[in-house]
Amino acid sequence: MGVPLLTRWREGHPPLYANQAVGQFGSGLSAPFVPYYATRLGATTADLGWLQAFNNLFPNLLQLPWGRLSDRVGRRVPFIVVGSIVSASLFLLIAASASPWQLILIVMVQAIAVSIVAPNWGALLGEKTDRGRRGRFFGSMSMVGGVASLGGTLLAAFLVFRAPENAAHSFQLPFVIAAIVGIAAGLVLLLVREGKALAANAGTTEATDPVRDGERHRDFLFFTRVQTFYNFFMSFSWPLIPITVAVVLRASNLDIVMITVVTAVSTIALQTQVGRLLDRVGPVTLIQASRFLFILVPLAYGLANSLLWVYIISALMGVPSAIVNVAFNAYILDVAPPKKHAEYFGLFNGAIGLVTFAGSLIAGYAASWLAGLWAGNLWLALLAIYLVSFAGRTAGAFLCLKIRDPTAYPESANEMWRRFHHHTANGRP
Template sequence: MAEEQREEADIQRPRELYAYHATSSFATDISMSYFSYFAVRLGASFELLAWMQSLNNLLPNTLQHFWGWISDRRVHRAFWIIIGSVLGGFALWLLSQAQTPEEVLALLVLYSASLSLVQPTWAALQGDWIPAGRRGRVLSRFHVVGGMAGLIGSLVALWFVYNSGNETADGFRPLFVMAAAATALGGLILVRVPYRDPGDIPDEQQTEQARIAHSNAFQGFVRVQMVYTLLMSLIWPLFAVLLIRVVGATNTQLVIFSVLGAAAEMAFQPLMGRLVDRVGPLQVMFLSRIGFAVLPFVYVLWQDLWVYYALQVVLFGPCFSAFLVSTNTLILDLAPSAERAGYFSYYNTRIGITTFTGALIGGHLAGFLEGHLESTAQAIYWVFVISGAGRLLASFPYLRLTSPRRYPASLRLLDRLAEAQRPWRR
């Protein structure tokens, strides 16, 4: 066992893994961060934005169940990522040519299908090359690399949008073209990654009792996460409308908003990675959920772009980086080595269904309230308040979650709350 641990500690990850993550993050941050702004500039309604956001949540995730199973059993994982990346690049190029919101919706379906091949397979491929005791640090390193590439993408987007000289959808079109090239190129980079058989990777779960404990912990986490993301996704299709039609942000200001978020996320990744490895993912996840619960209230109470800029740095960035590292670490902790893609696809499928439902409800509720209240700002206000209150209440079940894996230290108060029994059960 000690020998296996030393071998795992000495894993040398191929540089191509980091290169792929960098190109993928560059493509995402230079394009998909702006697809809702692009649609609003083309004249999309609340309801159409809801369908765009919902399908973008649902399709990449629900289709993963099949591809995750295939990835765990057939061919080199990188093969599926390459196919998905080429297909995604083609979809992004077509998206750059879209002239109506309806065309954007149709092309998002194609792009989402490509993501379903990539997401669970990429998460599993990362897990194949990360030793158990260093998941937080290594994942944060991946996210720092991705964050830097994404920040570069955001700065490139800022330069193009600023120099486009207009406030129409045309200012965003070059971004989708560059994203298409980066997406396809990123997939081809993985041709050089050697095959690592998941069945040969040392697995911490040896007994049937341990497998059951890990499975039960995973199921509990998924259920709690589904409730939270349902409430969280209510405001997703409305945010572009808030920034453009209520606050009055220009295209350049929209890109600056995204740049600040990307920079803050990257800056906090190393800290969150070390924190997860020290206290465990559940405590860090709970704190990020409380932070996300505060955001909707501030957005609607202080509708000022400078306040939004500050929130990107002091609240959204830390919370989002904590969410990324803690979620992936927890799933890798609980998933058997040979079933990692299946676990990620199971999780993403259920989260996709709930966020599809939440975004659809939020968009249609805002459309109904806009007609009833005759005010776009008031419609957005009430949906944001509902989402914020729901997020706050849905944060506390995270305290009840447990993980069979132990970490060197923990936040004592949160551990006590998580392990406390209700008085009537004592």
């Protein structure tokens, strides 16, 4: 009895949930605070542009070769385990960094290790669940990860609260703990039982249609082009936000942690509902909604005159964040041929990595140049770049309206809205 039970446990979802819980606990302890750590070490807007650019480029650009290799080998778990352990270990060196550029170079190496994980994790999740239940599975997986990440962030808050208010070394202990926890998360995945002939057997139960596959490939290419346009302008804000929060609005280390907590709580509260909605209407409607909601971010940070506005926008962004956690993976799994899941993840994320590398770098240097041009008026320089980000996001959001769902779902967004309106009009919840 014990052996069959263990086999079913290893073939099912529990090891995946365990990895997500442990890994995201470590991520909550560390990942949100790396840019702020760089700021405390004296990083400029240009330095943060490089930090964000490397963090965008290498985890994404190298996913394509790793994804193709994984599809060819027919295994996901070994790639995820190696990438997780290496990337987590590098938090020890991040904690020991003494200057912004030491930190930036270590983050670059860490990003290369992360690129091994991402396409294989997405493909593994797709292979462990059926299409009709992906939304619920991804939603529950993201909720588990979100709760664990929140736990890590709260622990970071406790550790930071006991340290000097604006000191860089306040973040070092959370980074060390994150390294240990991240290594454990990678080892947990060794419990996953994975068929070795995955690549050879995948898709044999589904007949191929060259015309349909060609149409889906064109849909995927259009989707990728639209998202690269949107993310190029989206990334303009990323190197500026830590400067706005830590320098312009003079946030303490505890404020920085609590802003992350607010976003996490908001996302967790909505995650399972978003997953269920995805199973009804499909990923495209949700992706379109998230693109319009994210338009608010650069305006909020650019015009904020107190940390209260940062807390408010952080709470509101729980909605699109919950969508991003489930909808993009679901779309790529819907549109990709079964034997090329990891390759399609690699293609999409590689394109995103290239444009966000350029966007973050351009924004960081442009803000630095404008601050010098305008006699050190940092707030005005940041606002100018935020407005460019706002304009680009707005144009990209309207382009997203042309994206099509590659697979039929039970309801359209209009049908669901009419049903909701009918129920509420008749006094029923």
